[in-house]
Structure formats: C-alpha cells, structure tokens
Amino acid sequence: MHLRHPPGGGRGLSGVRRVALAVSGAVLLLAAGCRQPSDAPEISLRWTAQPQPLTTGPMTLSLELSDSQRPVTGAEVRLEGTMTHPGMAPVQAPAAEVSPGRYVGRLDLSMAGDWVLLVDARLRDGRILHRQIELPGVRPGG
Amino acid sequence: MIDRFLRWRHARTALQIPPFLLGVAMIVHGLFGPQLAPRNLATLLTWVHYRGALVLVLLAGGNLFCMACPFMLPRELARRFFKPVLRWPRRLRNKWLSIVLFALVLFSYERFDLWSSPWWTAWLILGYFGAALVVDALFQKASFCKWVCPIGQFNFVASTVSPLEVKVRDTDVCATCTTLDCIRGNEEQRGCELALFQPRKEGNLDCTFCLDCVHACPHDNVGVLTRVPASELWSDARRSGVGFLSKRKDLSALVLVFTFGALLNAFGMVSPVYAVQAWLARVLGTTSETPVLGTLFFALLVVEPALLVGLAAWLSRRGSKSPGPLLPFAMKFTYALVPLGFGVWLAHYGFHLFTGLLTFVPVAQEALGFAPRWDLVGLPVRLVYPLEIGFLGLGLLGSLLVAWKIAEREAPNRTPAAFVPWAGLCLLLGGAALWLLSQPMEMRGSFLGSLGS
Numbered sequence: 001m002h003l004r005h006p007p008g009g010g011r012g013l014s015g016v017r018r019v020a021l022a023v024s025g026a027v028l029l030l031a032a033g034c035r036q037p038s039d040a041p042e043i044s045l046r047w048t049a050q051p052q053p054l055t056t057g058p059m060t061l062s063l064e065l066s067d068s069q070r071p072v073t074g075a076e077v078r079l080e081g082t083m084t085h086p087g088m089a090p091v092q093a094p095a096a097e098v099s100p101g102r103y104v105g106r107l108d109l110s111m112a113g114d115w116v117l118l119v120d121a122r123l124r125d126g127r128i129l130h131r132q133i134e135l136p137g138v139r140p141g142g
Numbered sequence: 143m144i145d146r147f148l149r150w151r152h153a154r155t156a157l158q159i160p161p162f163l164l165g166v167a168m169i170v171h172g173l174f175g176p177q178l179a180p181r182n183l184a185t186l187l188t189w190v191h192y193r194g195a196l197v198l199v200l201l202a203g204g205n206l207f208c209m210a211c212p213f214m215l216p217r218e219l220a221r222r223f224f225k226p227v228l229r230w231p232r233r234l235r236n237k238w239l240s241i242v243l244f245a246l247v248l249f250s251y252e253r254f255d256l257w258s259s260p261w262w263t264a265w266l267i268l269g270y271f272g273a274a275l276v277v278d279a280l281f282q283k284a285s286f287c288k289w290v291c292p293i294g295q296f297n298f299v300a301s302t303v304s305p306l307e308v309k310v311r312d313t314d315v316c317a318t319c320t321t322l323d324c325i326r327g328n329e330e331q332r333g334c335e336l337a338l339f340q341p342r343k344e345g346n347l348d349c350t351f352c353l354d355c356v357h358a359c360p361h362d363n364v365g366v367l368t369r370v371p372a373s374e375l376w377s378d379a380r381r382s383g384v385g386f387l388s389k390r391k392d393l394s395a396l397v398l399v400f401t402f403g404a405l406l407n408a409f410g411m412v413s414p415v416y417a418v419q420a421w422l423a424r425v426l427g428t429t430s431e432t433p434v435l436g437t438l439f440f441a442l443l444v445v446e447p448a449l450l451v452g453l454a455a456w457l458s459r460r461g462s463k464s465p466g467p468l469l470p471f472a473m474k475f476t477y478a479l480v481p482l483g484f485g486v487w488l489a490h491y492g493f494h495l496f497t498g499l500l501t502f503v504p505v506a507q508e509a510l511g512f513a514p515r516w517d518l519v520g521l522p523v524r525l526v527y528p529l530e531i532g533f534l535g536l537g538l539l540g541s542l543l544v545a546w547k548i549a550e551r552e553a554p555n556r557t558p559a560a561f562v563p564w565a566g567l568c569l570l571l572g573g574a575a576l577w578l579l580s581q582p583m584e585m586r587g588s589f590l591g592s593l594g595s
Contacts, residue, residue, distance in 0.1 A: 056582075080516070084258040086180045087190035087498025089519040112413060112584035114258070116178060132178070140413055140582050 040127040043067050045119065047133055056109050056141040061117065063095060063103045065129070071101020074124040079105040081135075084114040095119075112140040148366060151331065151357045154209060155218070162212035165267055171509055172264025182260035184267070186498075186505050189257045194495020197300065197488045204306035204366070205297045208287070209351035213274040217286070220279050230285040237295060237392035241399055244292040245443060248403050252410050253435050284335035287350050294350065299400045300484050301346035302477075303372045303540060308349055308356065308364065309340065315363040316341040324355040324364055331358040334383075340364050342382035345374030347393070372540050375477040376547035387477060394473040398447040401483030405574060406442045408490045412581035451476060454567040461559030464552060474552060475564050478545035482568055485537015486575045489530035496526045530579050538572040 046064040061079060065072035077095035082088065088111065095105030109115060114136045121129040147153055164187065172184025179185035199206050256262055270293075277286040287294050310316055324340040327333035334340075334355050336348050343349070356364045378388050387393060409415050422434045455472030458464075464471060497520045504514035545564040546557070553560035 082178070082180045084179055084255070085189075086182070086186040086257065087494050087501050087520070088180065089497070090180065090516055092516070112582060118178075140584065 039131075040123065040129045043072060043123070043127070043129050044069075045129075045131050047119075049135065054109065054115075054135055054138045056112050056138060058106055058108055061095065061105050061107065061133075063105075063119065065101050065103065065121065072123060073097065073100050075103070075121045075129075077103045077105070077119065077121045079107060080118040080120070081107045081109060081115050082118065083111060084116060109135075109138050112138050114138070145365075148353060148356065149362075154353050155215070157210035158212050158215045161210050162215045165212045165271070167509075169264045169267050172260040172267070175260060175509060177260050179258045179260060180501065181505055181508065182263075183502070183505055183509055184260045184263040185257060186502055188263050188267070190494045190498045191502060193491040196297070197484070197491045198495070200297065200300045200304055200484075201488060202305070204304040205301040205346055205349060205351045208294060208297050209353070211287075211294075211350070213270055213291075214287075216271055216275050217278045220275055224279055226278065226280055226282045228281050230281045230283070230289055234289055236289075237390075237396045240290055240292055240295045241392065241396050243290065244295055244396075244399055245403070245439065247292050248407060249435065249439055251407075253431060283337070284350065284352075288336045288348055295396055296400065298347050298349070299397060299480060300487070301349070302374050303481050303484050304346060305368055305371050306366055307346055307369045308351055308353070309343065309367050309369070311363050311365055311367065313341060315361050319361065319363075321360065323358040323360055327354075327358055328360070333358050337383035339382040342380070344377060344379055344381045345384075347374070347381065347384050372481055372544055375480055375544045376551060378474070378551065388470065388474045391469075391473060394476040397476045397480055397483070398451065399443060401479040401486075401571070402443055402447045404483045404486035404490070405571065405578065406439065408486060408575065408578045409442070411490070411583055412578055413584040414581060416584065450567055450570070454563040457563035458549075458560045461563065462549070462553035462556040464560065471552070475545065475548055478541050478548055478564055478568070479571070481540025481544060482537040482571055482575075485534045485540070488533040488537065489575070489579055492533055493523075493526055493530055496521045496529065497523060527579070531576070534572065534575050534579065538568060541568040541572075 044066045046066075048062045050060045050062075063077065065075060065077075074097070077097075078092065079095050080090050080092045082090040091107050091110060093105045093107050095103040098104050107117075114134075115138050117133040117135060119129070119131040119133065123129065150156075168184040168187055171182055175182050175184070179189075196207050250256060254262060256266065273290070274286045277290055278284070319341075321328070322339070323331070323333060325333045325337075332354055335352070336350065338349055338355070340355050340359070351366070356366070375387075378386055380386055384390070384393075418438065419431075419434050422437055423429060426433055426437065428434065451472055452468070455468055455475065458475065459466075459468060459471045499520035500518035501520065503518045504516045508514040542565055545568060546561050549557045549561035549564065
C-alpha cells in the first residue's frame with residue numbers, strides 16, 4: 001500500500017493538531033450548551049388530557065400546579081407539543097389559569113403518532129418549572 | 143474552480159473535515175444534550191438532514207457523501223501509524239455481509255426507534271467510526287467501504303442513477319499507459335483501494351469518489367465526468383472490480399433489499415403498519431415487538447421480492463421464449479428496479495428534509511446557548527407532497543426505461559413480451575409506493591401501547 005503523503009513531514013502533524021484543536025473547541029462549546037435547564041422539583045404537577053383516547057386535531061390539557069399541597073397561582077405557563085420524530089413542526093400555546101392553581105391550554109395535534117408535551121412555567125416568585133408529558137399513540141382523527 | 147479543487151491532493155481531506163466536526167458535535171450533543179429527539183443535533187441531523195441531503199446529492203451529483211465520508215478520517219490517521227497486514231477473507235469478498243448489515247440497520251431503526259433516541263443515535267455514529275477504524279486497521283485496502291459499510295452499499299446502488307461518474311477522459315491515453323498508476327499507485331499517491339481499474343471501470347458501483355485514481359494518474363486522464371444517469375444499469379459488460387452484473391447474485395439481492403427496503407421503511411411511517419403489527423401479534427400470540435417486526439421484515443424483504451420477481455421473471459422468460467434457467471434471467475432484470483427504489487427513498491427522505499429543513503437552526507441555537515427560534519420549521523406538507531409524487535414518478539419512469547433496455551438486450555426479437563411483466567411489477571410497486579405516500583403519517587414507536595387500542 002502506498003501512503004498518500006510521504007512519511008516524516010511535519011506538515012501533517014500540524015494539520016492534525018489544527019483538527020484536534022477545532023474538535024476540542026466544538027466539544028467545549030457544545031458541552032457548555034448541554035446544561036440542563038433549571039427546574040423546581042418541589043412543585044407537583046398533575047394533568048389530564050381530552051379527548052380520550054387522544055386523536056389528531058384539537059386537544060385540551062388541564063394542569064394542576066401545587067407546592068406542598070397549596071395551589072400555585074399566578075404562573076405564566078406555556079405548552080409546546082412536539083413529536084418524538086425529529087424535524088416535525090412543534091405546536092405551541094399558552095395555558096390560562098381558570099381557577100387557583102389550575103391551568104388549561106389547547107393544542108392542535110397535527111399528526112398521529114407519539115407526542116411529547118413540554119410544560120414551561122415561570123412562577124410568581126421567579127422559579128422556573130420545566131416538565132415533560134408523554135402522549136404516546138395519538139390516533140388519526142375522524 | 144471545482145476542477146482545480148478536485149485535482150488538489152488534499153481535496154478529499156478538506157471535504158471530510160466539516161462532516162467530521164459535525165459528527166463529533168452530534169456525538170457530544172447526543173450523549174450529553176437534551177434527550178428529546180427534535181431538540182437534539184444527533185437525531186435531527188442524522189435522521190432528517192443527513193438522509194435527505196444524501197439522496198438529493200446522489201440525484202443531482204453523485205456519490206459525494208462517500209467522497210466526504212468522515213468515518214474515513216480516523217482511519218487515514220491510523221494508517222499513518224499502523225500498516226494493515228491482513229487481506230479481507232476471500233469468502234467474504236461479496237455483498238452478503240453488508241446486505242445483512244443493511245437489513246439490520248433498517249430493522250434496528252424500527253425495533254429500537256432510533257429516530258427518537260439521541261443517546262442511541264450518538265452510539266450508532268460512534269460505533270460506525272469504531273467499525274471503520276477497526277476493519278481498516280486490520281485489513282488492507284478499503285475493505286470496510288467495499289465489503290462492510292451498509293451506507294456505502296446504499297450509496298453504490300443509488301449512485302447508479304447519478305449524473306456524475308469518476309471515469310477516464312480519453313481511452314486512447316490509457317491504451318499507451320505502461321505504469322497503470324490509477325490501480326497500482328505510485329510513490330506519492332496510492333491507487334484505487336476498491337480494485338477498480340479505470341480503463342475497465344464502468345459505472346459507479348463500488349466507487350467511493352475518493353479521487354485516488356484522479357490524483358494518481360500521471361496523464362491527468364481521470365476525472366469526475368457527466369454521463370447518462372442509470373445507463374450503467376442496462377449494460378452487462380464486464381466491469382473491473384465488479385464483474386458481470388448478471389452473474390452477481392449478491393448485487394441482485396442488494397438491489398432487491400434496496401428497493402423493497404425503501405417501501406418497508408416508508409411503510410413504517412404510516413398508520414396501516416400498526417394494524418398489521420397488531421394483527422401479526424395476535425396471530426403469533428405475542429406482545430413482544432421483535433418477533434412481529436422480524437416476521438414483517440422477512441415477509442417484505444425476502445418472501446415478497448422472491449414471489450414478485452420470480453413471477454415477473456417466469457412470465458417474461460415464457461413470453462420472450464428466452465432459454466436458460468429462471469434465476470440468472472431474473473437477476474438480469476432486477477437492476478431495473480433501482481430507479482424506482484431510489485425514487486421511493488427520495489420521496490420519503492425528501493419529505494423529512496423539506497418539512498424540517500430549518501429545524502436545525504433553533505436546535506443549534508439552543509445547543510450553543512442562544513435563544514432558539516422554534517418557529518423555524520420547513521416547507522408545509524401540501525407543498526412537499528407534489529415533490530414526493532414527482533420523485534416517485536421519476537423513479538418509475540426510470541425503471542420502465544431500464545426494464546425496456548434490458549428486455550431489448552435479452553430478447554431482441556420479443557422485446558415487448560419480455561418487458562411487459564417487468565413493467566407490471568414496476569407499476570405494482572409504484573402503485574404501492576403512491577398508496578404509502580398518500581397515507582396519513584404516524585410517527586410512533588409505542589408498539590405495545592398500540593396493541594390495546
């Protein structure tokens with residue numbers, strides 16, 4: 001087998017170093033961006049979804065947020081529905097507080113399959129809540 | 143300018159570095175980033191952008207993804223320090239191993255819902271880097287590319303319909319050449335590691351567009367040139383490093399897995415597959431997905447092609463009164479299915495690419511710590527659907543053309559009789575693909591959950 005480059009030259013090694021440097025930079029940058037978002041684990045979240053079974057089209061998600069069994073009021077809640085397959089358009093909607101600690105949002109599930117709902121909330125005291133709700137097997141609508 | 147760049151001997155390395163860096167970023171993000179597939183670079187770039195770009199580049203150019211293959215960079219680096227001493231085992235010098243691996247990748251994709259797992263996708267990429275490194279560290283030449291790599295086999299088959307080919311500019315120059323550097327190499331440049339001797343090379347099969355022959359030729363007589371797409375499929379001349387297409391059972395089988403695998407892969411994305419799986423689970427009396435999927439794969443990748451191709455071959459041979467046994471006759475015509483299979487891959491992967499074209503922007507923004515623009519998505523489905531139909535129609539027309547040309551070659555006096563059964567098969571498969579594309583999509587991995595519903 002013939003080597004592509006004559007052995008012994010210093011140019012190849014400097015090229016390798018450059019690549020290694022670039023790779024290290026990319027890894028560090030990404031590692032910095034891979035930090036998980038902060039959460040408020042003490043907040044309890046209960047949810048129900050309608051209709052059942054879930055089908056494509058409009059769906060309503062009701063959330064109950066509580067902290068030590070006391071309703072969490074005045075939070076800004078946003079919902080985002082995304083499929084488990086990458087590259088699909090996410091659907092987003094706010095959830096409005098309809099009674100103390102109870103928030104309701106409507107989403108339009110555009111395709112049958114497995115969905116994940118991301119719940120992002122900013123509480124009145126500034127705490128941030130991120131939760132993930134799995135909705136497997138959404139059926140095609142009628 | 144492109145010509146000058148390709149003649150530069152570091153051209154391939156320069157093309158490999160960006161995908162390599164991207165691959166490293168995908169591995170890091172897949173292992174340590176958010177484990178939600180739409181928000182992770184590993185899953186998004188692998189299953190949406192890479193696959194879509196791959197088939198589009200194959201359609202518009204050639205096997206440029208093998209040319210820029212990042213898995214070869216660590217291998218090239220390793221070969222500076224280790225010189226492989228083993229030769230690839232003679233019994234494995236065929237496509238059977240890579241066919242099994244190709245089918246295994248398709249099976250694993252469905253069984254383990256690879257599209258939804260950044261972690262597993264990252265390990266798949268890492269595994270690929272490792273496999274290429276180990277195989278080519280142990281075995282001489284480009285053993286991994288030629289005999290192992292499932293992506294490479296996909297690219298080899300698909301590139302038969304590409305408009306570009308690495309080939310000789312002037313055959314008269316080759317006739318007077320005494321050094322044969324394109325295959326033997328020289329002190330500065332190795333020759334073709336895939337055993338493709340340029341003057342006798344025909345078509346893109348087994349060619350990784352590595353440019354070694356371009357750089358090795360002292361007469362500057364090898365280049366990336368245009369040709370009639372798919373024309374190599376109806377030629378049965380002896381090809382360097384490949385032999386006669388009509389005598390390669392493994393290549394025929396690869397073409398069948400490529401074509402029927404395209405339909406199977408698309409079938410996995412639509413609603414009816416869950417009804418079929420639930421029915422199979424009841425028949426087999428199991429709640430495990432593995433035997434159900436295994437049965438489905440065996441039926442659609444082995445039984446269905448054997449029955450349909452066997453029937454078409456029998457009718458075609460009978461109608462054209464062609465002599466000889468059925469299997470070699472069938473093998474000659476299987477290559478006609480390549481354009482249709484490619485059209486289905488193109489429609490399917492093109493759909494994901496176009497509908498999710500810009501989704502990499504917010505995911506990259508989030509990965510790098512910027513505010514993500516989640517509203518950036520891609521083209522609406524209603525605009526992409528006509529493109530899908532166009533790709534499928536193009537593939538079907540290509541298959542009909544290749545089938546006619548092969549029928550002309552094999553039955554010059556009874557061409558229509560030899561052609562009609564294969565045309566019927568192409569129309570049947572094209573119709574099945576059209577039906578699949580018009581089904582509501584259902585992207586789901588929750589097999590067990592679906593059984594009760």
